[in-house]
Amino acid sequence: MGEYPKLMAKQRAKVAWMMVFGLIALILCIGAALSVRRLFRSAPEPMPTATSPAIVVPTTYTVMPTPIATSPVVVTITPTPTDTPTSTETPVSAPEPFPTPLADPQGDVGAYESGNPVEGVPDGVDIRAASIGADLRVVLQPTEEVPAELAAWATEEEVLLWISLYNPVPHPPTVFTDWVFVLDLDGDMATGRPAGAVRANPDLGYEVAIGVSYNDASGEYEPYFLVWDQAELALVSKPDEPRFVLDEARTLIGLALPLETLTENVEQTTGVTLVPGDVKGRAAVQSRAGGQKVIDFYPDRPD
DSSP: OOHHHHHHHHHHHHHHHHHHHHHHHHHHHHHHHHHHHHHHHHSOOOOOOTTSOOOOOOOOOOOOOOOOOOOOOOOOOOOOGGGSOOOSSOOOOOOOOOOOOOOOOTTOOEETTTOOBOSOOOTTOSEEEESSOTTSBOOSSOSSSOOGGGTTTSOTTEEEEEEEESSOOOSSOSSOEEEEEEEETTOOTTSSSOTTSSTTOTTOOOOEEEEEEEETTTTEEEEEEEEEETTTTEEEEOSOOOEEEEOTTSOEEEEEEEHHHHHHHHHHHHOOOOOGGGOEEEEEEEEEETTEEEEEEESOOOO
16 A cells, blocks of 8 residues: 555656646647748738639729720711802812923925925024914913023013024024914904915914014014904004013024903904913914015914
């Protein structure tokens, strides 16, 4: 019986030590758990990947529209009648471009009556070109095809007519020479000088003749402006002479006359109203060679 108390005392001591060790172990586990918790709280949260769920944090923000790449679209808008501005003014049509003058054949000066070729033609007679279209149309105030030498010579208010020559005009000419334009201002063969009255107008009823002559008797150039007078059946001279110029090379002749002067004189004398889009005409140069009258036309007669 003496040993039993000792044994029980040892057992109780062993149990006490086991409880102490258990308590210490429990305290150590709790401390380790707290340490691990603090460790994971301080570590950054992982970024979402394709295999891990994303963490969505509610945020307030403005969404800008994403531009969508599209092919450019061309839209043709047809204006309605109400879109077209209206005006009470009468529209003024732009002048038609002047046709490029065709070169006249060289050496085609002929006898005045027959047109047969002649020899000994003086210089300054053979026409190369003129300010008349091949269809006889005349633009009184051309904006194109004007020789550079005359581009700034005539004003916008003047009629400009010109003739270029193959050979220069002698200085001075040796015989009488005449450079002339006959103009049908309304394009109507039934008005003006009757067609066929002279060699220059087989297909024109012209109202005016504008030109310049060299008078070999006086040694002077004499510009003139003639209007057909139906009452007198003759061309009558008007006091308003055209301006005249001969270029430095003496192969270009220019004539200028105020458009208002031309219009008023023709209306007063013939009763014909100038129609700018219908004006027709022909240029001619006449002189003398071998005792006979010679002439060149531009455009040529329709023989």
